[in-house]
Amino acid sequence: MRFLGRVDYAPTFKAMKEFALSRPPDGRDELWICEHPPVFTLGLAGRAEHVLAPGTIAVVPTDRGGQVTYHGPGQVVAYPLIDLRRRGLYVKEYVYRLEEAALRTLAHFGVTGHRVAGAPGMYVRLDDPCGHAMLPQRPRQRMSGSPAPVPDFSGLGKIAALGIKVSNYRAYHGLALNVAMDMEPFSRINPCGYAGLRTVDLATIGVPTTWDEAAHELAAHLSRLLSA
DSSP, X not given: OEEEEEOOHHHHHHXXXXXXXXXXXXXXXEEEEEXXXXXXEEOTTOOGGGBOOOTTSOEEEOSSSSSEEEEOTTEEEEEEEEEHHHHTOOHHHHHHHHHHHHHHHHHHTTOOOEEETTEEEEEEESSOTTOOOOOTTSOOOOXXXXXXXXXXXXXXXXXXXXXXXXXXXXXXXXXXXXXXXXXXXXXXXXXXXXXXXXXOOTTTTTOOOOXXXXXXXXXXXXXXXXXX
């Protein structure tokens, strides 16, 4: 586990990609925890029209999945650099465990996080972030061949984003949890490609905590869930 502090995005992206793809088969897995100066990152599916008004904030293309998101001070970013085959994890299970780590971190702060069908990441009820009622738009089992659900973000705010890349069973990129940020830059994009999607952080929903506390809590849950 490595706590990197605040580091620029582009060299960190380059370093984790090199680590993931060039290490020997018996190389040790690592978990990098950091925050970034303001930057928009565009995934492989990203479309330019979702970047509405970047202003002076750089837009960096990446090789992760997904659309556009924002990273900035006050956000905990976790990059698990692991060999999925050696861990015995399929991609779907790996994504589930990343989301579960975010859920458990939110629970530590008394917040109920939710999954939304068809939309990776973690969401909270804006009117009741601590309530335990299940979402009607939660993921459900569907019949083989049925169409994917259209995400429904009614009454929700996104508090954690997820985007990964897997090459030759090596995973990199990861998870970002919003703790206490300047949220204005999110208004300059369609977060994750969804126009009008509200983005929140722990501070917005009334949870007073520090970056360090949230970072160590998330890192602990990731370490446990990915080592199992």
